[in-house]
Amino acid sequence: xxxxxxxxxxxxxxxxxxxxxxxxxxxxxxxxxxxxxxxxxxxxxxxxxxxxxxxxxxxxxxxxxxxxxxxxxxxxxxxxxxxxxxxxxxxxxxxxxxxxxxxxxxxxxxxxxxxxxxxxxxxxxxxxxxxxxxxxxxxxxxxxxxxxxxxxxxxxxxxxxxxxxxxxxxxxxxxxxxxxxxxxxxxxxxxxxxxxxxxxxxxxxxxxxxxxxxxxxxxxxxxxxxxxxxxxxxxxxxx
Numbered sequence: 001x002x003x004x005x006x007x008x009x010x011x012x013x014x015x016x017x018x019x020x021x022x023x024x025x026x027x028x029x030x031x032x033x034x035x036x037x038x039x040x041x042x043x044x045x046x047x048x049x050x051x052x053x054x055x056x057x058x059x060x061x062x063x064x065x066x067x068x069x070x071x072x073x074x075x076x077x078x079x080x081x082x083x084x085x086x087x088x089x090x091x092x093x094x095x096x097x098x099x100x101x102x103x104x105x106x107x108x109x110x111x112x113x114x115x116x117x118x119x120x121x122x123x124x125x126x127x128x129x130x131x132x133x134x135x136x137x138x139x140x141x142x143x144x145x146x147x148x149x150x151x152x153x154x155x156x157x158x159x160x161x162x163x164x165x166x167x168x169x170x171x172x173x174x175x176x177x178x179x180x181x182x183x184x185x186x187x188x189x190x191x192x193x194x195x196x197x198x199x200x201x202x203x204x205x206x207x208x209x210x211x212x213x214x215x216x217x218x219x220x221x222x223x224x225x226x227x228x229x230x231x232x233x234x235x236x237x238x239x
Contacts, residue, residue, distance in 0.1 A: 086104070140157060141158075145232050161179040164191065188202045189201045219235060
């Protein structure tokens with residue numbers, strides 16, 4: 001499914017860039033991290049007594065959706081475009097889940113603690129916000145990437161020759177590449193934008209961290225638009 005630049009998509013991209021990728025000196029303690037957006041249709045979370053079937057949290061800069069499908073079963077986490085499945089483990093307090101890679105999530109009443117491999121623990125508070133990575137996946141986006149200084153956002157749709165769209169330079173420029181050609185030497189794409197600009201997207205499946213928020217991702221990205229080059233991080237949403 002292609003992601004044509006509909007008014008709805010343009011609004012989502014503009015909201016994310018304008019509200020999420022402010023310059024570091026923006027004096028707004030409640031601003032969103034680079035990978036989060038506000039939504040009007042986020043599901044309200046009722047505070048449960050233990051670990052409910054589904055809850056959403058803000059763990060510092062990361063929005064996390066958690067789900068348990070069966071009593072005593074594993075915990076599925078969705079964060080930063082990734083999916084983690086954690087098994088139950090014994091815990092002196094709260095209800096905890098972990099995997100062999102060192103990722104751990106512990107419920108403690110209304111709050112929780114997220115520990116990702118190699119990172120310090122993050123305190124998680126309940127939220128009704130929906131991760132833009134989950135929202136993009138629901139729209140059929142197959143790959144999504146973000147970058148900083150200047151802030152930019154890219155989405156690649158589905159299909160063998162997908163549409164690639166990007167908001168660049170803090171949302172001041174929009175490009176669209178229809179029928180992007182998959183690259184033979186990596187997971188990237190290339191093509192010509194509707195304004196005639198040559199575009200090349202290089203994707204490497206390696207650990208990447210957002211330079212402003214520190215949010216971890218599964219891929220590093222290099223986007224070349226004409227003579228301009230943008231670097232950032234991204235995730236495959238259809239894996």
